[in-house]
Amino acid sequence: MTTTMKHQRGLTEQAAEAAIDQACRMLRLPTLRAQFVPTADAAEREQLSYRGFLAELLMAECEDRQRRRSERRVRAAGFPRSKWLTDFDFDANPNIPAAVVRTLAICEWVKNGHPLCLIGDSGTGKSHLLIALGTEAAMAGFRVKYVLAARLVNELVEAADDLVLSKTVARYARYELLCIDELGYMELDKRGADLLFQILTEREETASVAIASNDSFGDWTKTFTDPRLCAAIVDRLTFNATIIETGTDSYRLAQTRARADGATG
Template sequence: MGVPFSPVGTVAVLPSPAAILLDLLQIERADRDVRRQQRLVRAAKFPRPKRLEDFEFEKNPNVSAEVVADLKSPSWVREGRPLVMVGDSGTGKSHLLIGIGTAIAEAGLTVRYITAQALVNELAEAEAAKRLSSLMARYTKVDLLCLDDFGYASLDKKGAKLLFQIFTEREERKATAVATNSPFAEWDKTFGDRRLCAAIADRITFRCNLIQTGTESYRLQATCDERQSR
């Protein structure tokens, strides 16, 4: 590359070595930040990519774009506050759960996505193999635990107690986000034991952010609209 042309009577000013070095360091830092974001998103083990920018708020007016935008900030996660999303199937709960989790991971915090049943199975297997404490510690340390399909299947007493232990260890220290089809009044059907159900509900709902996604499946409506347009 030649020296930039300068009109007669002027002198071309080239960047100083210090300025060039600063530019290179800024580029390297930006690249390192991007790679760290990608690593944190991969570590979250989301089942599929979903971003909040792609959520169709106009198709589900129950969900406030302003409320969701606030949840992109990691402040509520650092405060250890829960997030509960309640609504019927097809109303966008999983999309929101993954999208919010992705935003938090890209903000630099650790995130883990798993269904409630899969978590209970993993805990039960770890207990049988006498490594429950190490697995519990791993789930306790993650900044945001995203639990999908919460209350979808009934749990036996042992499974419910293991899940309760997770919530107890994380309470007011680490954030937990839950997506559930079941309204609070029906949670006792999932956990069987009313006292245990009340204790779990208390830990999930204390100081929680609550999003109610409603009962009308916009996913089903989108399928119907597509068929009608053919």
């Protein structure tokens, strides 16, 4: 038996914990480092085998690493605020089919590169669903990007002016889900509409686009003033798409009024 092995077998509990702590730092295993002592104590109480004890530690490290990866993908998506499907009040807006939304949360539509269109007035839950479903996709391992329609168009125009448009289009093409919010809030000139169309064309049937718009498709000519281009954009966004019409009654306004009535009642 080598001197090193004898030395290791003769480690005190305190020295062993210090050695494990140092090894976990070197190997970048923060969860194992944090949970080793309580897991070892629990394993001793429950008389786990060495294999069982090791499995507990490694599974904890893997689960925590997966959680951290998911959190990084959600942060990288650039959502303006946190929104979750568990917080959405389906009872307050019966126009929105809960079963369809829960099926969308499985993210098969993202895997298949299909579009999602959320159409309805302000306060009906479009942005909440857009962010929540985008978050579900990011947590499921997909690369997701959220952007306001006006900001996306401005970025594309600036990229074209700086002669880096192809690079910008390629960067957006790498996202497996592109969430475009507030489409229809502003009129786009021919150049801006053409550039947005280029982004959508690059993603057609290969990567998903989810949009939220306060205008029905028939009213999109106010945003895309060229009728042919408007028709082409609608075609890109509706082929194989899931379309959810969130209605015209603002449940956000209804909730505010209900709170006000409760305060004065």
